[in-house]
Amino acid sequence: MTSTPPSNPAARPRILLVGLLPGLGGMHLPRHLARADLDVVFCGVRTAFASHSGHVRAFYAWPSDGGLAVTPFIDCVTQSRPDWVVPLDELAAQVLQQIGVGQLQGAQRPLPAEVVTLVRKSLGDPRGYPLFAVRRRAFESARAAGVPVALQADANTFEACAAFARLHGYPVVLKQESSRGGAGTILLDTEAALRDFTSSERFRDRKWPWVVQSFVAGALGMHAVFAHQGRVLAGLSALQTQRRGERPTSPSSVVKLLRHDAMADACAALVAASGAGGFHGWDFLIDEVGHATLIEHNPRPISISHLGHLLGDDLCRALASVCGVDRDSVPSRGHECHVALFPDEWQRDPLSPMLNDAFHDAPWDDRTLFTVLLQQNVRLI
Structure with a gap:
């Protein structure tokens, strides 16, 4: 069922989050976008936990078996009139990119110009969209830009x-x-x-x-940005200090936020080369002397994208500024700090000292989301 669109639509710029895959991806964004004085609506599936945030003002259902039938998205844009759209997962990014290039196969109705314009404004130059070949395009783009890549x-x-x-x-x-x-x-x-x-x-x-x-030895690093028209407006780096599981490819459960010039410079070059816009994240392997080798690109928010306020470079406020909200200075720690990612570190070790010693990004102030997460814990492990 589709909820009623929020009232007073002109009060704040409206951000449309699109989530088409189940899971935790982007679940922290709604509350941080709301803190940046933005109105948040969601289009996608209820199994995406971001849709349950108490800061989501309206939910528009996109049936999970709908494939590339984008009528729900078109209707959502027509009704909610968003100023920006953010894909939260790979499938959402691919569908939106196809809309942006105007080559969505199997669509049940023509793509209105306002929908295509919104996507292009949000995601940047369509010529830089990776579409279905995210990893191949990241490799090719990095080689062309002189960025070290596996x-x-x-x-x-x-x-x-x-x-x-x-x-x-x-x-x-x-x-x-x-x-x-x-x-x-x-x-x-x-x-x-x-x-x-x-x-x-x-x-x-x-x-x-x-x-x-190829395998590259080193510590896992990540860099998240918000970009507009091929220029990075805010960025944040982190190094993995704890994995959730024993596998070398297990997701991070604790990260150290810091400033890392090698990762930041590489990502700025890639954004400029592709004309990218919106939230993006890259993974690197960092060797003993700090050299960064690119191993992955994610054309969506990543696990640290909501944490920029801790170092004074808030990605959500950067989006707000593009939408016309004054970008006031935000108090921040301004120095390196550790973050225990929720729920990963809690699931790895409920007694982990990092849950107390580090900044813990559990959504304490989003009771609706937090309640759903606890109720569905068996599905998170």
Whole structure:
């Protein structure tokens, strides 16, 4: 069921969040956008936890079996008149990018000009959209911009993966275009392990393409930005200090926020080269002397995108400024700090000292969201 559009639509600029995959992605954004004096509405599926935030003023249902039938999105834009749209997951990003380039296959109705204009304003130059080949485009863009990047190739068969490994050595990393938070990322250290995996049903399922990537040693780093018209307006770096699980590809549960020039400069170059707009995040591996090698691009908010206020570079307030809200100075710690990511660190160790010693980003002030998270805990683990 679609909720009634919020009243007094001209009171604050309106941000439309789009979430088409279940999970935690972007669940912290609504309260931080609201703090930036923005009105928040949501279009997507109820299994996306961001839709349950108490700061979401209206919910517009997009049936999970609707595929590329974008009528719900068109109706949402027509009714709510948003000033900006933000995809929260890979599927939402892909659908919005296809709308932006005007090449959405299978759409049940023509795309109104106002819808295409909104998407292009929000996501930037359509010529830079990665569409379905996010990892391939990130690799190509990084090479063109002179940004160090892990070597990679398409991984359609065992033979292709093995040939790559013979050239670049083991271990190798296999990644799906749809992977997030370490899911869909496999580290393989022998040819036997590679053969076993590429013989599995999971690899043979071609719904999402695979790429094979060279292994790069180092600490995991990440950089999140809000950009507009090919220029970074706010950015934030972090280093992983604790993983949620034992797997090397497990998602972060504790990160250290800091300023990291190598990651920031690389991301600014990539944004400029692609004319990107909106929220983006990149993963890097940082070697012992601080050199950063790009391993992944996410054309959406990432796990640290809401934390910029802690270092005085608030991504949500940067969006608000583009929408006409005065960007007042915000008190911040202004120095490096650790953050225990919720619910990852809590699930890793409910008695972890980092839950007290670090900044804990549990949504204490979003009771509606917090209640749903606790009720659905069995699904989060």
